[in-house]
Amino acid sequence: MFGYAGKVLRINLTEKQIKLEDLDMNLARKYLGGRGLATKIFMDEVDPNVEPLSPENKLIVASGPLTGTTVPTGGRYMVITKAPLTGTIGCSNSGGYFGAELKSAGYDMIIFEGKADSPVYISIEDDKVEIKDASHLWGKLVSEATDELMNKYGQKARVLCIGPAGERLSKIAAIMNDYDRAAGRSGVGAVMGSKNLKAVVVKGSKKAKYADEEETKKVVSDKIKKIRENGITGEGLPTYGTAVLVNIINEHGILPVKNFQKAYSEDADKISGETMTRDILVRRNPCYRCPIACGRWVKLKDGREVGGPEYETLWAFGADCGIYDIDAIAEANFWCNEYGLDTISAGTTIAAAMELYEKGYVKDEEIEEDGYSFKFGDVEAIIGWTKKMGAREGFGDKLAEGSYRLCESYGVPELSMSVKKQELPAYDPRGVQGHGLEYATSNRGGCHVRGYMISPEILGSPEKLDRFTLEGKAEWVKVFQDLTAVIDSLGVCLFTSFALGAQDYVELMNAVSGTDYNVDTLLEAGSRIYTLERLFNIKAGIDPKEDKLPDRLLEEPIPEGPSKGHVHRLSELLPKYYEIRGWGRDGIPTEETLQKLSV
Amino acid sequence: MIKVKLFATFRNGREKEIHFEYYEGITGREIIEKLGIKEEEVAIFIVNGRDKKWDEPIEDEATVSLFPPVGGG
Incomplete structure (x- = not known):
C-alpha cells in the first residue's frame, strides 16, 4: 500500500460509533482518491434525493494518494457531500496543512454519518480517535475555536472547523482549516453544522510510504524545477498571489x-x-x-x-x-x-x-x-x-x-x-466563451476551478486561444475538466497545472503509488469521475436544462470596455460539449458511455 | 497618443502608465523596444483588450497593456 494510508475512518455521530475500515483498493484504482473516490463511496451509500441538512446526508473529508507525501503542493483535502446551496454533489477543496496531517495520522478519509445530539468535536492522535463535547466551542469564531484546540492539543495539531455561519446553517458557509484556509463553496460548512460537528483536530506521526523512493525523489525534484521555472508558478503567483x-x-x-x-x-x-x-x-x-x-x-x-x-x-x-x-x-x-x-x-x-x-x-x-x-x-x-x-x-x-x-x-x-x-466567480463569460461553457457545465454549479479556461483563453497557458471564438472550445473544456478531476483526486493543488501536464501527474502517481497509469488511463479516470458526478446530479433531480447562464449574460451585451458588445453564446457550444462527453442531446450520459468508462 | 499600461514586475523602475506620441505604423515591437522590455519577457500583449501581433500597426488613441507571465486564481 503506497501513497494511500489504506484506512477509512467511519464516525457515526448519532450512535457515537467509530469504525476503522480498509480502503477498497479496486475502487481506488478506478477513482484515484480524494474527489473521485469519495464521490464514488458517497454515491454508493447515500440516496441522491437526501435532504442536504438532514442526518441522512453524509460528509466525507478525503485526502488523495499524493496528500502528505513529498510531492509539491501535496497538502490538499476534499469535502464531499450533497450541497445545501445547490442540491448538486458538493465538492470543496482546501490547502493548508490539515489534509497532510490527516494522512500522517493514518487515514485516507473520514466519513461522517448521522447527527450528534449536542455539539461535538473529533480528536485524532494517530490511532486514538475520540468524540468530544464541544459545547464550550459552539458559537465561537474560527480563530477562537482553533486557538482553544491548539492550546489543548499542542501547536503541531491541525484544526478543521466551522464558524458561526456553519452552525447557523448558512447555505454559503465554508469549512475552514488552519485558521484561514477554506473548503469554501456550496455550503459544505452548513452540513457540518447540521451534524452538530464543530471541529476535527488531528495529529499524526506516520511517514508516507513510497512504491519507489528513489524514483519519487527524482520525479519530485524534476516537477519542483518545472514549477520554479514557469513564469506563472515561479514568479507571478509567488510575487503577487492570485x-x-x-x-x-x-x-x-x-x-x-x-x-x-x-x-x-x-x-x-x-x-x-x-x-x-x-x-x-x-x-x-x-x-x-x-x-x-x-x-x-x-x-x-x-x-x-x-x-x-x-x-x-x-x-x-x-x-x-x-x-x-x-x-x-x-x-x-x-x-x-x-x-x-x-x-x-x-x-x-x-x-x-x-x-x-x-x-x-x-x-x-x-x-x-x-x-x-x-x-x-x-x-x-x-x-x-x-x-x-x-x-x-x-x-x-x-x-x-x-x-x-x-x-x-x-x-x-x-x-x-x-x-x-x-454564485459565479470573477470572470464575465461574455468575453471568454470557453470559460462560460465551463460555468454552465460545472458539476457543482457556478465555479471557475472545474476547468479553468482562463488559462488558455487569457493567460496563454499551455497555448493561447482566441477568447471570443467557439471552435474547439467544447473539447478544451472537457479535457480541462477531466484533468482537474484527476488533480483534485490525487490531492495536489490545481495551480501546479500551469507548469505541469498530464504526463507529469502520471509520473508522480506511478512513482509514489506503484501504479501503471498512462496519460490516457489517467485522463479516462478523470472523465469517469466527471461523469459520475453528473450522474449524481441527474439522480438528485438536477435537470440538464440547468446547464445555463444567467439571462443577462446571454442576452445583454457588455455595455463598455474592451469586451464591449459581446454576449455568451452558450446554445452554440452546449450540443457539441454533450456530444464529445458521450452524453445524449438531453445532457444525460448514454448507456454506451457509462459502459465505456465503466462508471 | 498611445497609452501604455504596465503591470506587475514591469512597473519596477518604470511608471505604471506611459504615453507615446502616435505615428503611422507604430507597432508593439517598437513600443517595448523603447521601454527596454524584451519580447520574451512579455506574456500578455493586448491593444484595447484584444490580442495583437508584435508587428501589426497600432491605431491612434489606443491603450496597450503589457504583462509578464503572471498567474491564476
Whole structure:
C-alpha cells in the first residue's frame, strides 16, 4: 500500500460509533482518491434525493494518494457531500496543512454519518480517535475555536472547523482549516453544522510510504524545477498571489462590476495584486510543501496581521460591490474567515442585494434597524453585512441563504448571477466563451476551478486561444475538466497545472503509488469521475436544462470596455460539449458511455 | 497618443502608465523596444483588450497593456 494510508475512518455521530475500515483498493484504482473516490463511496451509500441538512446526508473529508507525501503542493483535502446551496454533489477543496496531517495520522478519509445530539468535536492522535463535547466551542469564531484546540492539543495539531455561519446553517458557509484556509463553496460548512460537528483536530506521526523512493525523489525534484521555472508558478503567483489577476482580467474587459452590470473599471488597480503587495502585504503564507506560496499574509488597518484576500475575494467584495478600497476588502475577507463564510458567495450576495436595492426591490425600511446601506460603493456596508450574514442577524439572515434565494424572494431570481444557485466567480463569460461553457457545465454549479479556461483563453497557458471564438472550445473544456478531476483526486493543488501536464501527474502517481497509469488511463479516470458526478446530479433531480447562464449574460451585451458588445453564446457550444462527453442531446450520459468508462 | 499600461514586475523602475506620441505604423515591437522590455519577457500583449501581433500597426488613441507571465486564481 503506497501513497494511500489504506484506512477509512467511519464516525457515526448519532450512535457515537467509530469504525476503522480498509480502503477498497479496486475502487481506488478506478477513482484515484480524494474527489473521485469519495464521490464514488458517497454515491454508493447515500440516496441522491437526501435532504442536504438532514442526518441522512453524509460528509466525507478525503485526502488523495499524493496528500502528505513529498510531492509539491501535496497538502490538499476534499469535502464531499450533497450541497445545501445547490442540491448538486458538493465538492470543496482546501490547502493548508490539515489534509497532510490527516494522512500522517493514518487515514485516507473520514466519513461522517448521522447527527450528534449536542455539539461535538473529533480528536485524532494517530490511532486514538475520540468524540468530544464541544459545547464550550459552539458559537465561537474560527480563530477562537482553533486557538482553544491548539492550546489543548499542542501547536503541531491541525484544526478543521466551522464558524458561526456553519452552525447557523448558512447555505454559503465554508469549512475552514488552519485558521484561514477554506473548503469554501456550496455550503459544505452548513452540513457540518447540521451534524452538530464543530471541529476535527488531528495529529499524526506516520511517514508516507513510497512504491519507489528513489524514483519519487527524482520525479519530485524534476516537477519542483518545472514549477520554479514557469513564469506563472515561479514568479507571478509567488510575487503577487492570485490578486495579480485583477488588472489582467480588467484589461481584457471581463472584470464583473456591480453584479455583472459592467465588465471594466478605471479603478481596478486600487484593489490589484500590485497595490496589495505595495501597501498591505506582510509576507507570503504558503501551504504544505508548496514552492509557489501564493497565499498572502496582510496587515489590516487596525494593525492586526491576518490571512489576505485572494483574487476572487478582492473582486467579490470589490468591483462587484463597486468598492475600490483594499483595506476594507481585506477586513471583509477576515470576517468571512472568522464566521466561516465562502468569500465568493458572501461578496456576490451583497452585490446582488445592492442591485436589488438600486432597482427598488429592497426598501430602506427593511434594513433601517441593521444600520447598513446597500448602496454600491459603501465601504462600511461590506464589512457590516458580512458580520450580520455570518451571525444571521437582521437582514443578514436572508443574505446567509445566498444570492439565488435572496433574489427569488423578491420575485427576480434572474438578478442572481449564479448557475445552479451557486454564485459565479470573477470572470464575465461574455468575453471568454470557453470559460462560460465551463460555468454552465460545472458539476457543482457556478465555479471557475472545474476547468479553468482562463488559462488558455487569457493567460496563454499551455497555448493561447482566441477568447471570443467557439471552435474547439467544447473539447478544451472537457479535457480541462477531466484533468482537474484527476488533480483534485490525487490531492495536489490545481495551480501546479500551469507548469505541469498530464504526463507529469502520471509520473508522480506511478512513482509514489506503484501504479501503471498512462496519460490516457489517467485522463479516462478523470472523465469517469466527471461523469459520475453528473450522474449524481441527474439522480438528485438536477435537470440538464440547468446547464445555463444567467439571462443577462446571454442576452445583454457588455455595455463598455474592451469586451464591449459581446454576449455568451452558450446554445452554440452546449450540443457539441454533450456530444464529445458521450452524453445524449438531453445532457444525460448514454448507456454506451457509462459502459465505456465503466462508471 | 498611445497609452501604455504596465503591470506587475514591469512597473519596477518604470511608471505604471506611459504615453507615446502616435505615428503611422507604430507597432508593439517598437513600443517595448523603447521601454527596454524584451519580447520574451512579455506574456500578455493586448491593444484595447484584444490580442495583437508584435508587428501589426497600432491605431491612434489606443491603450496597450503589457504583462509578464503572471498567474491564476
